[in-house]
Amino acid sequence: MLSFAEENYLKTIYHLSQETDSAVTTNAIADSLNTKAASVTDMIKKLSKKGVLSYQKYKGVQVSKTGEIAALQVIRKHRLWETFLVDKLKFNWDQVHEVAEQLEHINSDLLIQRLDEFLAYPKYDPHGDPIPDENGLFKSKPRVALDQCLDGQSGIIVAVKDSNSAFLKYLDKIGLYLGAKIKIIDKVEFDGSLEIQIDNKKSTFISKEVSENIWITE
Amino acid sequence: MLSFAEENYLKTIYHLSQETDSAVTTNAIADSLNTKAASVTDMIKKLSKKGVLSYQKYKGVQVSKTGEIAALQVIRKHRLWETFLVDKLKFNWDQVHEVAEQLEHINSDLLIQRLDEFLAYPKYDPHGDPIPDENGLFKSKPRVALDQCLDGQSGIIVAVKDSNSAFLKYLDKIGLYLGAKIKIIDKVEFDGSLEIQIDNKKSTFISKEVSENIWITE
DNA sequence: AAATATTTTTAGGTTAATCTAAATGTATTA
DNA sequence: TAATACATTTAGATTAACCTAAAAATATTT
Structure with missing residues (x-):
């Protein structure tokens, strides 16, 4: 223990x-x-x-192998709780991390089993990260970071790398969310920033740093 | 803090x-x-x-007064979590105490506010105990312990005193639950045990110790 | 490769929450 | 009320998780 x-x-x-x-x-x-x-x-x-x-x-x-199994159980709990907070308690995706950091340490197999069932066995958490099952198994969606993509490429946002509140709030503000359609209009050579179009609407600019933290489907 | x-x-x-x-x-x-x-x-x-x-x-x-306010907030959290476990995660009433002992220490005002809302502002927990509101206010149902009642008296079970698992499992077994109709058929002078009728069905006997731990409406 | 910088470890200390054993205060009883 | 019993506190250790400062190992430069 x-x-x-x-x-x-x-x-x-x-x-x-x-x-x-x-x-x-x-x-x-x-x-x-x-x-x-x-x-x-x-x-x-x-x-x-x-x-x-x-x-x-x-x-x-x-x-070690046993360490990995134990770590994945903690991660499983963290991501299930985040899903609960967003899906059931209507938290925003930028509000869940701190609370889940506490909830992930609650010790009860029955609780996690029932929570998983209550949430209908979710495969991904509110940030697009995969939720390991009771055996520690999970499947990541194939994905590329936005800064690795080329001019004209488009895809769907499947995950974000950083779950810090300020970053997620910024994404909300510019209209980015999991599942959003994104298209690279232009890549600025000078600083690596991108001009992107979200859901076929008017374009915006994002910095290279931001683009490194957004993953889309290939 | x-x-x-x-x-x-x-x-x-x-x-x-x-x-x-x-x-x-x-x-x-x-x-x-x-x-x-x-x-x-x-x-x-x-x-x-x-x-x-x-x-x-x-x-x-x-x-002290500030101590009471703080204590009632912990009790509020405990009882809300117990309600969540039973109402949403289908725990039995004898399975919730230990887990709620952990959950009651999770620190997030937003979490408790949203949990309360999600549960539709419950007034009583699965053992019949009142849930204090965000100001520490609550209302107990008027109640008497079964061992204080007289021959022939009847009422509805509104709470149990002890939430230990073995006791609650025993109540399940003999068909007792919150809301059950109970009627005292006979009180045995010798040991204080009671013959009771549950929901107008065939009668059973309970010990004095058990009767002290069951509260009914007057 | 020697000098310097960086990383990691060790040594020793702190705080919160616990314990045992001894000392002290309070209550009961003969 | 003196003796005894019981309850409570104090003194001094222990453990987990942290810390600072110094020592030791490793990496990087010149």
Whole structure:
């Protein structure tokens, strides 16, 4: 059984491990969790003793198979709760993250099973991220980040990378949402910004940074 | 802001204070929370410093006005979550307590407001206990414990005192539920047990201990 | 490859919440 | 009311999760 803090570390390390092919570094973990490297060293020792991480001094950590299973259960809970908050309690997609960070640590198999059923076994959360099933299995939609696309290309928004509130509010403001049709009108060479058309309406401009955080179907 | 542990102490002390007219003792708190008197002394010092309890060494504690408001918010959350689990997730009334003990500490005003709305502002939880509103106000139904009733008296079950799983399962088994019609056929002088009739069906016997834990309308 | 910079670990300390055992206060009873 | 019993508090440890500062390992530059 993992504690609240241990679950948070494991989940974060799992996410970081998905973004790199090498081991996850102590500093990367500390940055993600807004904590200090010394605290991370303590915790990764504990988690490797528990068998969810493999760790060699000064070489970073990797998530073990049992660690992955445990991490995916936390992620499953997080994404089910986010779906509940949006679908049933009418939260906006920018309001769910903080609350789901708390709810994901509630411990009850029956609760999660029933919640999943109540939500009709959703496959994706409000940000387009896949929801692992009770065995940790999930399927991602094939997708490309908008900054990788070419002039004239179009597609449907299937996910956003960053779920921070300010970013999501900005997307709402310019009329972007999951399922929106998007077409690249022009790509500005100078700064990588894009002129895009949403749902065949009048075009807008988005920065390269924003375009890196939006995924569309290929 | 109170911690998880502090909220648990405060809620428990509030409940104990409702059952007595004098101050709540250190040992009573320790028993309720399955902890030791020494731990309780430490915690009540902290809580009185925070202004939610008033405390005099060796004289027990009383819940202050601000303490009562805080306690009622925790109780409100507990009872709303229990209602959610039963009404929406089809939990049995004997399965909700443990999970609600965790959920009651989730911190989000918006969540509770929306949950209340989603449940259509319920006034009573699955055990018949009143749910305080956002200001801590609630109304109890007038009620008598079954062991206080006389031969021939009848009424509707409006609440149960104890929400422990074994007790509630037993009630299910003998056909008792909130809203059931109950009639006292005979009161056995010797041990205080009762012969009762449920919903005009064939009669059963219940012990005095059980009858003390069932409340009916007068 | 030596010097320098960066990352990671270790050593030692802090805080919250718990504990046991001993000391002290309060209550009961002979 | 003195003796005994019981309740409560204090003293001092323990554990988990964090911290700072210093030491050690690794990486990068010149």
